Amino acid sequence: MRPLASDVSRRKLVILCLLGLGANACLFGPMLLLTGDGQNDFMGMYAGARLAFTGNMYDIHENFNVQHEAAGWENPNLLAVRLPFDALLMWPWNRLPYLQAQHLWEIAIVLTVALFCCLWPYDRKIAALACCWSFPLLTVFANGQDVALLLVVIALALRHMKRGSETAAGLVFSLCAIKFHLFLLVPLLVLSQKRWRFLGGLSVGAAILAIASFTVGGWNWPAQYLNLIRTPGINPAAISMPNLHGLVYRLPHHAIWQAAGTLAVALIVWHACRKTSFEYGIAAAMTGGVLVAPHDYLADCALVLPALLLTLPMAAEKWRRYFYLFLLSPLSSIWGGNYHTWITTLSLLALLIFLGKLNDQHFPNAIGVRFDKFESFADIG
DSSP states (O other), rough: OOSTTTTTTTHHHHHHHHHHHHHHHHGGGGGGHHHHOOSSSSSHHHHHHHHTTTTTTOOHHHHHHHHHHSSSSSOTSSSSSSSSTHHHTHHHHSSOOOHHHHOOOOHHHHHHHHHHHHSSSSHHHHHHHHHHHOHHHHHHHHOOOHHHHHHHHHHHHHHHHHHHOOOHHHHHHHHGGGGGGGGGGHHHHHHHHHHHHHHHHHHOOOOOOHHHHHHHOOOOHHHHHHHHHTTHHHHHHGGOOHHHHHHTTTTTTTTHHHHHHHHHHHHHHHHHHHSSOOOHHHHHHHHHHHHOOOOOOOGGGGGGHHHHHGGGGGOOOOOHHHHHHHSSSSTTOOOOOOTHHHHHHHHHHHHHHHHHOOOOOOSSSSSHHHHHHHOGGGGGG
């Protein structure tokens, strides 16, 4: 089989990337126009930064006041829901009028995705191609999300791990607390592989972020935060979530089904993490994390991109290559609305099961060594 991207010329790669961007834009349709009006999740981050150091970051009425003053409208679904330290990261945009800040933020998302491709420690051509064809990543742009920043954090952490700097990798990875609820299964990786140096760096980073959060949000911010995330407007359209919560939401006793599914996913991740390298384990933990998260939407599925890129060389059989092609294409994630996101959820479950079924014979060496040796499908098997 011909190489997937490594032997593709730069011109052909650019054409393929542009085709992916065009296809995703056509699939997304007129909803992209809302991005230009600033009616997306950027407002929540902007409001949080505006309310930093006031003690009212998670006050709903104060959030409405910021929305009204900044954009002339109010939306209960676009409140400040990031941890307080995130307001420090958003400080440069908070200095600008809302629409100007929002437009610059969209440009920053594009540049951040490009930075992720440059920092990706393995095949960068495949990373660029995957990003351009990723429908969830276009959703990140359209919704003004900060998932692209997490992709950069993950790429940096993997670079440190590849160099053997586990403590530094953990310190960098602590920034994933920006969306901590998507990384709930990472402790399984740390415990199963006994990555104590990584845990040390992670703990130092978490302590720094905790100090920053109490400085920005005040001493009672945890209680205010818990009160806010319990409000109905924070979790709209649960049925459209591409996770276990959305999959079983309409079933009788759905909480029991969700708990059982979460346990099953955690067991698969634990089994997968015990087998071999950190890179493979983090791929399983991130895939499982998206599935068990209590709150995520299609944009958050962009976090599965690193998992797909990390485990791509293990798809030696033809049917697995086609499965990965499906996962990397918009076909696995265009099913919006309230009835069809189960297709995306089941696709992620299938990926996790595939990762869990791989055994030690697939990993004769560390995955970093295999990525240095195998540049494409053509070099495998």
